[in-house]
Structure formats: structure tokens, C-alpha cells
Amino acid sequence: MAAPASRPPDLAPATAPRRRAGRPSLRSFLLRPFLLPFTLLLGVGVAVTVGVHRNEDQLRLVSDAQTRMLLLNDLNTQLSVMENGERGYVITGDPDFLAPYREGDAAFRAAVFALHDLSVTDLQRTNLARVQSLVLRWQEDAARPEIAARSDSLAQAAKLVQQGKGRDLLNDARDIMSVMRTNESGRLSAATTASQSTLATVRTLTVGGLLLSLALLLLTAYRVTRTVTHSLNDLNAGATDIAAGQYQRRMPVMPVRELAQLGEQFDIMAAAVQEREQALRESAEALRASNTHLERSNRELEQFAYVASHDLQEPLRTIGSYTELLARRYQGQLDERADQYIAFTTSATQRMKTLIQDLLAYSRVRNAPRATQPVDTAALVRDITADLEQQILSAQAQVTAHGLPVILSNPELMRHVLQNLIGNALKFRDPTRPALVQVSAERTRHAGQDRWVFHVQDNGIGIAPEYHERIFGVFQRLHGMDEYPGSGIGLAVTRSAAEQLGGQLWLDSEPGQGSTFHLALPVVTTPDLPEPTPPQEKHA
Known part of the structure; x- marks a missing residue:
């Protein structure tokens, strides 16, 4: 596209003394007339x-x-x-x-x-x-x-x-x-x-x-600016030609030492830009190819995870069914070790089933549609607490909600987020005190944008600050399976759902002090949205 440079960069130092010989410095050129x-x-x-x-x-x-x-x-x-x-x-x-x-x-x-x-x-x-x-x-x-x-x-x-x-x-x-x-x-x-x-x-x-000084200053300024402007216009014209690809263009001789040096640097740069422009085109082409390959790999990986998880459920159900038949039919008829093997197989099958379902949920959330509609978050929390009633009763927990608004959002993704957060608050409770879970919301303004911030607060075991980001990774667990069941993917699904909603998810927590998860969603204005419903409670 551009013409090759007519002078290599390494020739510039030899010509520099010739071009700068006898030139006053810019400071001297500007200050002497104003003396x-x-x-x-x-x-x-x-x-x-x-x-x-x-x-x-x-x-x-x-x-x-x-x-x-x-x-x-x-x-x-x-x-x-x-x-x-x-x-x-x-x-x-x-x-x-x-x-x-x-x-x-x-x-x-x-x-x-x-x-x-x-x-x-x-x-x-x-x-x-x-x-x-x-x-x-x-x-x-x-x-x-x-x-x-x-x-x-x-x-x-x-x-x-x-x-x-x-x-x-x-x-x-x-x-x-x-x-x-x-x-x-x-x-x-x-x-x-x-x-x-x-x-x-x-x-x-x-x-x-003052009048005499002003007249002298104006006259001096006019002469200085005329000379400097003329020189800068020459430099600008040369730079414009170089920017247009005329790399053989050379700067005229300047009356000031610094401007002459600048012209020399433009000449040196012209040759270097031509080489770098070619290298940049090659790098950009390689980057586009890499991004295309990466996007295709991500789509294939997500599709593989979804298909693999879906297809694994059928043989897993078969294994689980036959294992349960073995347990019911031959319980006590074989030796103790055989019963233990059957129990291990049943437990592992159940864990595998949970893991596959979580993977499917993660894939669905990642590919969920962005359709929105008015969502009464107070009614949604009531539905969730009804679904978790058995878990609430067994934990002797108290779940309260207040100030929850009606928002324009995706109801399925909102359910994923709130149900996972409330379920985790019930799961990771402190055994030394009754579990308390409070769901609330407030409208705030951040970085010039209105947003709803939902809070799910509990009095559970809490999380050390160094793990506040780690827990949102896939398959990240802070406790063993014998302490708290689960696949370690729930909070990853929750954060992915929050991001699909255009929001953010973070937490504040200290060990032994409980945790508060915050979900910030941008406010989408729509006419005639109902007011938030009154507070409600769910007791054990």
C-alpha cells in the first residue's frame, strides 16, 4: 500500500549535524525578541x-x-x-x-x-x-x-x-x-x-x-508566531503525507534547532512505520483467526457440555435403578462388604446425577434467552421459600423478605439467582444458633446509573475474605462432601445468571459472622410497574 522508505533510519544521525547547524534553540528563539x-x-x-x-x-x-x-x-x-x-x-x-x-x-x-x-x-x-x-x-x-x-x-x-x-x-x-x-x-x-x-x-x-509594552509585545508575538506557525505547518503537512502512506516524504529545513530535530525524527519514523504497519497487519490477521477459532471452540465446548450432560443421564439412571434393585433385593443376603459397595455405588450415582444436573443448569443459564418481563420479586421469594419449605423446616430457619420491588427482568434467571442464594444460606448455617435469612432490596445510584441492589443476608458460618472470589468458580468447594453436600457449581451458575441479567454479584462475609450476597441489577424503566409488596416471613 505504501511506498518504501527512501532512507533507512540508520542514516539519520549522519545528516543531523548538517540540518541543525547554526540553528538557535527554541527557548532562545522565543525569548530573545521579548527581552x-x-x-x-x-x-x-x-x-x-x-x-x-x-x-x-x-x-x-x-x-x-x-x-x-x-x-x-x-x-x-x-x-x-x-x-x-x-x-x-x-x-x-x-x-x-x-x-x-x-x-x-x-x-x-x-x-x-x-x-x-x-x-x-x-x-x-x-x-x-x-x-x-x-x-x-x-x-x-x-x-x-x-x-x-x-x-x-x-x-x-x-x-x-x-x-x-x-x-x-x-x-x-x-x-x-x-x-x-x-x-x-x-x-x-x-x-x-x-x-x-x-x-x-x-x-x-x-x-x-503598558501601551508601549503591549505594542512591542504584539509586534514581537506576531513575528515569532508567524515563523513558528509556518514551520509547524510545514511539519504538519509532512506528517499528514506520512500518515497518508507517503513514507518517502522528507521534512523541510527548520529555523529552530528543536523543530529541526523533530523533522529528523519524522523522517526516521516514516521508515519504521512502514515496517511496523506491515507487522501490525499480519498480527491483526492472526488475532482475528485466533478469536474466530476461540469463539468456535467455546461454542463447541458449551454444546459438548450440554449434550454430554444430557446424554449421560440415561445410562446414569440405569445404573442407579439397578443399584437400587440390588440394594432392595440382596440387602443382608451378601456379606457386609458387598452391602458397603452397593451403598457407595448408590451414593456416587446420586452425586453424579447432581453434578450432571448442575452442569445442565450452568449450560442453560449460559445460553438462556434475554427476554424480559415484569417480575414481582416478593412473589418470587414466596414461591422459592415454598419450594424450600422442607429444608427450612429441617433447619428450623426463619426466612424474611421486605422492600422487594417489581422489576423488568428474566424470571427464570432471577429464580436461579435467588433460589441458589437462599438455599446456600440454609445449607451453610451455623449449628450453634437458629438460621436467619433476610432478603431485601434498595434502589441506589452508582456511576451515574440507577440500579436495584438485592441483599441475601444470613447468620451462617461465613466465608474468609481470601475465598470471596474463589467460591464463584466452577467446582470450587471450601468444605468436604461429608460436611456439606453439593457439586461446587451452584455459585458459578448464580454469577453466570447475574451476568446474563446485566448485573453484578459479590459478597461481604467474615468467618463466624454470616454472609451477605449482593445482586446489583440496572433499573429498566417501564410504565405502571406495581409497588413492592409488603414484607413476608417464612418460619420453621
Whole structure:
């Protein structure tokens, strides 16, 4: 189909230096053009960082100035509160007016202390000290004497007020605070203007630098991508030709060292693919023949097992019948060893009969039709417990069922599964306690799919974890025939039936703790399926 390679793979190393000579590496080819834009971006970043730090300093100055302005306003307010409280007491003589006076005095002192800590100039601290001194003089020379005089008489207090000494002191203090506010307002305005100027400079540098960097980046990216895209298109065209079977195709010379190496590898691969493609065709043909042979062998083996099991029943019935006749007619007439031989033959015949029937059941399950219909699993369990009534009575067992739904499934295969699981639960019971078997179901969601999970739980002898998979094999037994009868094929039939139903079968068990077998079946939606029937029990 494909043309042979024109150059063997072992010639590639000799031509490699010629094709890669003088080629820059891909890293150098991609990064070198971006050096200038990235340097510019770095410069913009440094400038923005410096501007941001400077703006932070300006904003801190603005914040301090605003705080000092608030404290100056608070000083003026508390001074008015103190004056109004003192005047109110002098006029009314009501001691309640002294409370605002004392509170204003405390707040005034706190504001003076805070403002002193935030002061930035010696003049501001000097003015603050002058204000504090004037207010203290007002308290000592006017407020306190007037308050003391008012406690004696209103006329004496009014005489002191008329002298106007206290008013002059407070007016002087207010004038100084007005000057302080004016100065602080100037500092606030200067800090705000400086901050705005810094922000404008940072904004200009950022926008201009980013635009210039972006333009350089776009230009550089365009040139780099154009070169790389052209080279990759050449490689892609060559790879497409090789994929189409043109193994004589050779890659063009690439401008980048790594791409040149890739082209060389494509050339080497072209020759190798041709050989492997031929080998793959031969292997695929052999595999198809093997699969066809295997499928035919499996069908013949299943057919042989079914026919052989079916045909063996007739001679086995004959052997069993004649052995039973010998036992009835000559029991006690021959020696003890002859009776023992007859008993062994009868027992072996019965075991062989059971084995053949199990093989037939296994073959039927493997080839069972996939037809489905609504199956009332609760009614099915009642039928099974009725069939197993003798075994339930002899085991003094209790079988309960609840929450069992009506599902769309194959009734024969469902019977195989549930009857085998319930029968095993009765067979492998713990002799030290009454057997309890519980059958239940729940609707769950697993891997995005709804499914019904049936549980058959018992309190029997249990199964060690290392045997949880082994017991599902054909003819696998964990106990001798003298302990528990059976052919060892029942659970293999059960799992095969579960798989035919499109489900899964597994168990949880520990020795001495009983076993729980789980059957998971996909939910098949169909209209008007009845609801699950109420729970039922079967007692010994």
C-alpha cells in the first residue's frame, strides 16, 4: 500500500549535524525578541512601585492632617461645652449643669494630649500649649471663682461674670485655635494635592508604559508566531503525507534547532512505520483467526457440555435403578462388604446425577434467552421459600423478605439467582444458633446509573475474605462432601445468571459472622410497574 522508505533510519544521525547547524534553540528563539518589551514592563513596574509608596506617604499625611483637624474641632466643641455648663450653673444654680462642665474638661484634656502626639511642627505645639494655658487660666481665674460665688449668691457670681475676664481668655484661646485650623487646612490641602499629583504621574507612566509594552509585545508575538506557525505547518503537512502512506516524504529545513530535530525524527519514523504497519497487519490477521477459532471452540465446548450432560443421564439412571434393585433385593443376603459397595455405588450415582444436573443448569443459564418481563420479586421469594419449605423446616430457619420491588427482568434467571442464594444460606448455617435469612432490596445510584441492589443476608458460618472470589468458580468447594453436600457449581451458575441479567454479584462475609450476597441489577424503566409488596416471613 505504501511506498518504501527512501532512507533507512540508520542514516539519520549522519545528516543531523548538517540540518541543525547554526540553528538557535527554541527557548532562545522565543525569548530573545521579548527581552525589550519585558525590560520596559519592568521599568514601568519599578516606577509604579515608587509612585505607590510615595502616594502612601502622601495619604498618611492627609490622614494625619484630617485627624488633627478633627481634634482641633473637638477642642473648640469641648471648650464651648465647658463654657455653657459653667454659665448654666451660674444662671440657674442647678448643679446638673456642672456635669457637662466636668465632662467637657476631661474630653478637652484628652484631645489636647492626642493632638500633642500628632503635632508636626514646633509652632503647632507652641500654639497648643498657649491654648491649654489660656483654658487653665480661665478655669482658675473665672470659671471656678464664679462657680464658688454662685453657691453663695447669684449677685456675687453675676458681678464676677460682668468683669469679662473669662470671656477674654476664651476668645484668645479660640483665636489661636482658629489660626491652628487654618494652618492645618493648608497642610491638608498640600498633602491632598501632592497625592493627586503622584497618582496622576503613576497613572500616566502606567498607561503609557503598558501601551508601549503591549505594542512591542504584539509586534514581537506576531513575528515569532508567524515563523513558528509556518514551520509547524510545514511539519504538519509532512506528517499528514506520512500518515497518508507517503513514507518517502522528507521534512523541510527548520529555523529552530528543536523543530529541526523533530523533522529528523519524522523522517526516521516514516521508515519504521512502514515496517511496523506491515507487522501490525499480519498480527491483526492472526488475532482475528485466533478469536474466530476461540469463539468456535467455546461454542463447541458449551454444546459438548450440554449434550454430554444430557446424554449421560440415561445410562446414569440405569445404573442407579439397578443399584437400587440390588440394594432392595440382596440387602443382608451378601456379606457386609458387598452391602458397603452397593451403598457407595448408590451414593456416587446420586452425586453424579447432581453434578450432571448442575452442569445442565450452568449450560442453560449460559445460553438462556434475554427476554424480559415484569417480575414481582416478593412473589418470587414466596414461591422459592415454598419450594424450600422442607429444608427450612429441617433447619428450623426463619426466612424474611421486605422492600422487594417489581422489576423488568428474566424470571427464570432471577429464580436461579435467588433460589441458589437462599438455599446456600440454609445449607451453610451455623449449628450453634437458629438460621436467619433476610432478603431485601434498595434502589441506589452508582456511576451515574440507577440500579436495584438485592441483599441475601444470613447468620451462617461465613466465608474468609481470601475465598470471596474463589467460591464463584466452577467446582470450587471450601468444605468436604461429608460436611456439606453439593457439586461446587451452584455459585458459578448464580454469577453466570447475574451476568446474563446485566448485573453484578459479590459478597461481604467474615468467618463466624454470616454472609451477605449482593445482586446489583440496572433499573429498566417501564410504565405502571406495581409497588413492592409488603414484607413476608417464612418460619420453621
